[in-house]
Each structure stands twice: as structure tokens, then as C-alpha cells.
Amino acid sequence: MLLSADHRAVQDAVRAYVQDQIAPHAARWDKEHHFPAEPLKGLAELGCYGVAVPPEYDGAGLDYLALAIILEEIAAGDGGTSTVISVNNCPVCSILMAFANEAQKAQFLKPLARGEMLGAFCLTEPHVGSEAGGLKTTAVRVNDGEGDEYVLNGVKQFITSGKNGDVAIVMAVTDKAAGKRGISAFLVPTQTPGYIVARIEDKMGQHSSDTAQILFENCRIPAAYRLGEEGQGLKIALSGLEGGRIGIASQALGMARAAFEAALRYSKERIAFGVPIFEHQAVQFRLADAATQLEAARQLIWHAASLKDAGQPCLKEAAMAKLFATEMAEKVCSTAI
Ligand SMILES: Cc1cc2nc3c(=O)[nH]c(=O)nc-3n(C[C@H](O)[C@H](O)[C@H](O)COP(=O)(O)OP(=O)(O)OC[C@H]3O[C@@H](n4cnc5c(N)ncnc54)[C@H](O)[C@@H]3O)c2cc1C
Missing domain, CATH: 2.40.110.10 (Butyryl-CoA Dehydrogenase, subunit A, domain 2)
Structure with missing residues (x-):
């Protein structure tokens, strides 16, 4: 699927921030059970808290495809941070958009979308x-x-x-x-x-x-x-689960991608039998399989998100994307290890 210039710009901006401010610290945060309050403020400034919330409610005014792209990037830096952002967007903001009255939107949705509150x-x-x-x-x-x-x-x-x-x-x-x-x-x-x-x-x-x-x-x-x-x-409650499935699938994709990229890097550094292990065909096969699985998951997720953005039913597609992406993530992470 071809991304628009706008979606590519979102992807580039969030990837740059995550790789600079989140990925280098993720292992330590995980070990210390540290809640990354400061980096989350940076993600709020990038509009990540209320991606599909319209600007009149202080959201980024983007769509579910953008949310999928953003969550993949955050998860590629730190899975836990992506879970925090995923839940805030969907189900929390998506439910408030659909069911809150104007007073509730002013009191809760707006600060949640700005990142001044966490849901x-x-x-x-x-x-x-x-x-x-x-x-x-x-x-x-x-x-x-x-x-x-x-x-x-x-x-x-x-x-x-x-x-x-x-x-x-x-x-x-x-x-x-x-x-x-x-x-x-x-x-x-x-x-x-x-x-x-x-x-x-x-x-x-x-x-x-x-x-x-x-x-x-x-x-x-x-x-x-x-x-x-x-x-x-x-x-x-159930209304938030369709978008939530797209979100969780995107998180699984991002985490698996990070594991794959780490394995790919290592395969070019590690020498065995006189060559980097990347040169051994058995290793290449496994990396190629992992790359194919990642891309297949991405296409399923982006397809479900695009249907949702077009206002079409996507319960089945979102469930398939979540099933495939989460099973894929377990396999790709095991391969990478
Ligand atoms: C990291 C994490 C974060 C979470 N965050 C939230 C959150 O923010 N808010 C929240 O409300 N919940 C949250 N959850 C809970 C999550 O949504 C539940 O774990 C989920 O609903 C499954 O419930 P359960 O764990 O009780 O499993 P169960 O419902 O007990 O299921 C156990 C097993 O039985 C299978 N099973 C159940 N029913 C059927 C069926 N009809 N047919 C076939 N198989 C079936 C399930 O697939 C599963 O394998 C979180 C869970 C985790 C792990």
C-alpha cells in the first residue's frame, strides 16, 4: 500500500523522535519499571495522544492509518510506551468521541487528546x-x-x-x-x-x-x-475494541520489527566460519521469512485501518490483523533471538 506524503511525514517525525528519545533507554526503563513521563510529553507534542481526535477537541485530526503507523514506530522503540499510547487513543479517546456529551468532552477528551491527562x-x-x-x-x-x-x-x-x-x-x-x-x-x-x-x-x-x-x-x-x-x-466498551485491535496489531508489528532489525544488524557483525553469519544461507532464509511476515502483517493492519477510515465495517479485518500480527510477533521474536 502506498502511503500519502502526509502519512510518510508522520512516520518520519515519530520514527526520528522515538529512535532518538525512546529506543536508547527502553531496556533500562524495562529493567527499572520506569514510567517515561518526559518522553511521553514529547509524544504528546507530536499529537500521538489523540491521533484520530478532530482538532476542535484538541486532537491531531488524523486517521486510523496514521494511528497504526504511529503505534508501530513507538512500539519499535519501546513496547510498554506503545501500550500506554494505544489505550489512550483507543479505546479511551475513541469512546469519548463517540459517547461523551459536550461537557464531558471539554473536561476529559480535550486534555486527554492534548496529552495533559492519561486515560x-x-x-x-x-x-x-x-x-x-x-x-x-x-x-x-x-x-x-x-x-x-x-x-x-x-x-x-x-x-x-x-x-x-x-x-x-x-x-x-x-x-x-x-x-x-x-x-x-x-x-x-x-x-x-x-x-x-x-x-x-x-x-x-x-x-x-x-x-x-x-x-x-x-x-x-x-x-x-x-x-x-x-x-x-x-x-x-465493545465499540472501542475494533480500533483497539488495529492498535494492538500495530504494536505487535513494531516490537517484531525492532527484534528483526536487531537480528539483521547482529548477523552482519557476528563472524562464524570466516564470514558474517548473514552470509550463511540458512540465516538469510530465516531473515527473509521474518521480513515477509512483517510486511504481510503491516498490509493486513493498514488494510483494516483504511477500511475504518473509509467508514466501512472492518470487524473481521481488524480481528484478522490482530491475530496474524500477534502470532507473527512471537515467531519473529523467537527467530531473532
Ligand atoms: C498487558 C495487558 C494489558 C491489559 N490491559 C487491559 C486494560 O487496560 N483494560 C482491560 O479492561 N483489560 C486489559 N487487559 C485484559 C485483557 O483484555 C484480558 O486479558 C482479556 O480480555 C482476556 O481475559 P482473560 O485474561 O481473563 O482470559 P480468559 O477470558 O479467561 O481466557 C482464557 C483463555 O480461554 C480462551 N477463551 C475464552 N473464551 C473462549 C471462547 N468462547 N472460545 C474459545 N476460547 C476462549 C481465551 O482465548 C484464552 O486463551 C490487559 C491484559 C494484558 C495482558
Whole structure:
């Protein structure tokens, strides 16, 4: 697929920044579990926090193809940083664009798109992953003299930026009897009393991104922070997943590309049997296979993103891109090692 001059310019700008400010430090951040606040400010200045958010809401006004390109570049520098940016864009900003009212957009979407706030998304629970309809976290509406509020109670699991984020979109049950139609979505500033970071998960990698368990203990938020109508929560949560799949696929692509490039460089330095190992045909075959897999993943991702940008359905294409790119990344990284 041929990129436009605008998309190439975005790719060049983000690649230059990432290779200069992020890639050289990524291994240390991972080891020290360091959250890269300063480099993230630089990415905010490049418009990476709200890539597909229109300028009237302080976003970059670009599209999902640009988001795919940007996330590949960031992930090629540091996987964890790409996860932070990926979640902020999609599902967080994409959900706010689609479902927030104007007051919520002014208070939350604009600072999120500018990079002055960081967003988190709380769907998963300790016993609820793929089957998102089975949530246990509750939100009860009260009007007891402290104002019209919801009180949240429950546990959320594997929440990206659960600790470092400023605001979280939280899915909770408002009407148990209504099943999947009894879930609602809320904006919860993470400084709200009762929003408790219980644990940071110790993952196998991506340590510059915190993945937290969050407890909601009588966490009270204004009723005005509900997104959409009561009962729309699952629809709201799932609406962010199509773009999210394109994002996660792009991250997998970027991480695999970095592993491939490191292997390619090393194959030209390492001498065995009198020549750089790159000269051995068995090594060339493996590198050529990896390069082909990377390009195939990129084309699937860019195709899904282009469909989304054209306003066409792309649920299947986004799922295929995520499946292929993530499986490819595991294989290419193993080859590179
Ligand atoms: C690094 C990281 C960051 C994350 N960030 C977030 C976040 O910000 N917000 C958030 O809400 N969640 C987040 N998650 C959670 C992630 O979305 C869940 O891990 C995911 O929804 C799967 O849930 P689970 O881990 O409970 O797996 P389960 O749902 O328990 O699935 C376990 C296994 O069973 C398989 N399986 C399940 N159902 C079926 C089925 N019907 N048919 C066939 N196979 C099936 C799954 O494919 C999987 O292999 C994050 C996870 C990770 C690892």
C-alpha cells in the first residue's frame, strides 16, 4: 500500500523522535519499571495522544492509518510506551468521541487528546476476561444529600495505566436483572477517594507501562460522569475494541520489527566460519521469512485501518490483523533471538 506524503511525514517525525528519545533507554526503563513521563510529553507534542481526535477537541485530526503507523514506530522503540499510547487513543479517546456529551468532552477528551491527562480503560475483572458480559463491579445511584452520584464497588484486573492514568472509563453493573443490558459506563478520575491501586502486576515485559489491579471501595462519582445512557455500557466498551485491535496489531508489528532489525544488524557483525553469519544461507532464509511476515502483517493492519477510515465495517479485518500480527510477533521474536 502506498502511503500519502502526509502519512510518510508522520512516520518520519515519530520514527526520528522515538529512535532518538525512546529506543536508547527502553531496556533500562524495562529493567527499572520506569514510567517515561518526559518522553511521553514529547509524544504528546507530536499529537500521538489523540491521533484520530478532530482538532476542535484538541486532537491531531488524523486517521486510523496514521494511528497504526504511529503505534508501530513507538512500539519499535519501546513496547510498554506503545501500550500506554494505544489505550489512550483507543479505546479511551475513541469512546469519548463517540459517547461523551459536550461537557464531558471539554473536561476529559480535550486534555486527554492534548496529552495533559492519561486515560485508562477498566473492563476486565479477576474472573471476567473474554466474556465481558459477566461483570461483577456495581454502580448504585444515590441521592443522599451529597448530590446525585453513583457509588462504585468491585475489582478490575490488568488495567493499563491504572496507576499512572488520570481518568478511567469504568464498566459496572447498574441493573443486575437486565444482564448484558444492565451494564453502564462511567468516567472516574483516579484521584477519587475509593479508587485504590491494589497491585501492580509483574509482567514478562512492557514494564514501562503499569498494569494494575484496581479496587473500587464506595467510590463516589457525580451522576454527570456517566457516559451515554444506563444499560449502554457493554455497547460502549465493545465499540472501542475494533480500533483497539488495529492498535494492538500495530504494536505487535513494531516490537517484531525492532527484534528483526536487531537480528539483521547482529548477523552482519557476528563472524562464524570466516564470514558474517548473514552470509550463511540458512540465516538469510530465516531473515527473509521474518521480513515477509512483517510486511504481510503491516498490509493486513493498514488494510483494516483504511477500511475504518473509509467508514466501512472492518470487524473481521481488524480481528484478522490482530491475530496474524500477534502470532507473527512471537515467531519473529523467537527467530531473532
Ligand atoms: C498487558 C495487558 C494489558 C491489559 N490491559 C487491559 C486494560 O487496560 N483494560 C482491560 O479492561 N483489560 C486489559 N487487559 C485484559 C485483557 O483484555 C484480558 O486479558 C482479556 O480480555 C482476556 O481475559 P482473560 O485474561 O481473563 O482470559 P480468559 O477470558 O479467561 O481466557 C482464557 C483463555 O480461554 C480462551 N477463551 C475464552 N473464551 C473462549 C471462547 N468462547 N472460545 C474459545 N476460547 C476462549 C481465551 O482465548 C484464552 O486463551 C490487559 C491484559 C494484558 C495482558
